[in-house]
Amino acid sequence: MARMERDDLIKREPDPRDKRSSLVSLTQAALARLPAGRAFCARAIRDMTKGLSREEVDTLVSLLDNVEALEA
Numbered sequence: 001m002a003r004m005e006r007d008d009l010i011k012r013e014p015d016p017r018d019k020r021s022s023l024v025s026l027t028q029a030a031l032a033r034l035p036a037g038r039a040f041c042a043r044a045i046r047d048m049t050k051g052l053s054r055e056e057v058d059t060l061v062s063l064l065d066n067v068e069a070l071e072a
Contacts, residue, residue, distance in 0.1 A: 009033075 001024070004010045009030040015021040049057050 004030075 001010065001012075005012060007029075008027050010024050011027055012022040012024050015023050049060070052060065
């Protein structure tokens with residue numbers, strides 16, 4: 001997080017309700033980079049699943065959702 005703060009991607013502010021914590025938010029510079037990041041992720045997902053049928057992709061997504069729920 002220190003690097004992201006140094007690169008002006010996030011800002012930290014003290015949490016007024018809990019002085020031990022910080023509230024973290026994205027800066028305008030980070031928000032401006034979101035569309036490119038989303039496009040990169042979409043291309044990566046397409047590349048990783050290009051050999052799968054729609055049904056196989058749906059199954060994969062369902063399985064990953066189950067794994068994510070187990071971690072919660």
